[in-house]
Amino acid sequence: MGHLRRFLFQQAVFVEKLLNKEVKLAHDLxxxxxxxxxxxGIQELQNEAFLKLIDFVYYNNNYYRSLFNxxxxxxxxxxxxxxxxxxPLLTKDIIKSKRDQLLTPSIPDAECLTRTSGGTTGEPIYIDVNKQARINxxxxxxxxxxxxxxxxxxxMVKFFGGSLSKNNYPTLKSRIKRWVxxxxxxxxxxxxxDTAPEILQLIKxxxxxxxQGYVSSIYTLALHAKQLNFKGxxxxxxxTTAEQLPQDQAELIREVFQCDVKGFYGCSEMNCLGFQKDMDGPYIIPDEILKINETTHxxxxxxxxxxxxSLYNYRTPLINYLNGDNGSLGNSDPKYSTIDELYGRTGDLFVRRNGSYISSIVATQTMQITELTHKIKRYQLVQNDYDxxxxxxxLFDEAELGEDELQKILVMYKERLGDEFVITPLLTENFISSKNKKHRLMINLMSNK
Structure with missing residues (x-):
């Protein structure tokens, strides 16, 4: 069955190259x-695409022509x-306030798809993406x-937002596409x-x-599989996508499913930003179609x-776009740039009274240091006020956390967050999730006050 699908997949790509110029350009690249x-060699491809983008936006895009002038x-x-x-940097607020100027008028709406992403105030921003950028x-x-x-x-079993009761393959064409x-x-x-046995059987x-799916989805499935002792x-x-991959959760997923666990990094505005070739290794950046730099916010x-x-989105050009993510860049791959470590979202950072911020990576690093992850099934840090x-x-079923162990966790978090913080423990099964049902390890509720 796999050989037949592979053959049909390759034939579909061949036909698309003949019928679609954007597909041919992507294939050639x-x-x-x-x-x-x-x-x-990769940098030559990147530079060529960058200079073409600069020339295009100057002569065709109102926002960038005004900015350059x-x-x-x-x-x-x-x-x-x-x-x-x-x-100059491009922020979410600029995209929201200058959306009309950022849209390149010479590229028709019919060729584009609109993507949404959260703004700093929680209001969504809209990014139109032209056909060539999407196919690349x-x-x-x-x-x-x-x-x-x-x-x-x-x-490839993919976890997505939806319901078991819905028809997720509405047309014959979509069914054929999914199968191929x-x-x-x-x-x-x-x-x-309740649904875990049915889902596990479907995967079996x-x-x-x-x-492929959110860390929280695959981790939760692994927990159910372990509890049910599901075999086969x-x-x-x-x-895993869209979230940080805590080491303890990766290890449990690997233990239950007997496979490597690797991260895929993307965001709403640009879906294809980095891939882990090796478990626990760096994310390899596809430098041919984008550039990632670091800055101080x-x-x-x-x-x-x-x-x-984005080197190919000419409809809503994103140049020096501050997307809200943080991480450490490197050059550990012989051919491509790398993200050596993902720290998380700016919106998940804690804030001190002096205005300085604390990275959300503190949540995972500290929990791993406690050596108590075998007892704690899920956790979350929520900042309600400055201090x-x-x-x-x-806790895992049948696990017990002694008072001395709980105090060890609290002391370690206090050491890393700062003496000013009062940390209150709460044993619960209720956690705050994003609108997409992603489990967040650190949540700053200060903006809601």
Missing amino acids: LQKANSTIDKE EHGLLPESFQDIKDLSKI ELYFYYRGLNWMGWKPGDT SGEVFIPAFDLNS NQGPCFM LKIKGAF PETGIEHSFLLT KVEFKYQ
Whole structure:
């Protein structure tokens, strides 16, 4: 079955190349990248795309033409992608307030899809993405999955927002497309103790397969599988998305499903940002279609704030875009740039009275140091005021946490957060989730006051 799907997948790509110029351009770019043997070759592709983008936005985009003129910039002011530093930062608030100016009028609406992402005030922002950018992302997404171990023809079980009771394959065309791509969609929102046996059986029926979804979804499924002592699954790999991957949760997923657990990094505005080739390894950045830099956040002072530049989105050009994520960049791969560590979202950072911020990576690092993760099933830190933090936690069934062990956790968090914080423990099964039902490890409720 896998060989047939792989053959049909390859034939579909071949036909699309003949019928669709954007697909051919994406395929050609991928072929050039794959035939390039070193960083210099990839950087040449990146620089070429960057200079074309700069030339395009100056002559076709109202926002960037005005911005460049204001700062005395011309297309000739840019020699390579290092000159990105000449361009002022693009924030979510700018995108929200200047959406009309950011839209390139020469690219018709019919060629674009609109994506949404949260703004700093919680109001969504809208990003229109042209066809070439979307197809490039799709091609390099599949290459990233290939890096992680997936091959065309392999079954991929994907957790998504939806319901078991809904018809998730409404047309014959969509059913055929899902079958050829090997994708099986499972509603993450319905995953609970009642539905877990049905979902696990559905995955078992797929035979050898990969899984992809939020960390919280795959981790929760692993917990249910362990509790039910469910046998017969043949998971070849688990790919987590959209959230930090705590080491203790990765280890439990690996233990239960007997497979490597790797992270895929993307955001609403740009879906294809990084892939882990190795478990616990760095995220490999597809430098051919984007550039990631670091900066100190101009408002919060947080270091290692990401600046994203999409090299092919000409409809809503995102250049030096401050997307709200934080991490440490590196060059540990011989061919590509890397994200050596993801720290989390700016919105999940705690704030001190003096205005300084605390990275959300404190949550996972501290819990691992306590060596008590085998007892704590789920946890969350919630900041309600400048000096007040609630430590919410849930224990594994039959696990007991002694008072001395609880105090050890609280003392360690206090050492890392600061003496000013009063940390109150709460044993509970109720945690705060995002609108997409993602489990967040650190939550700052100060903005709600």
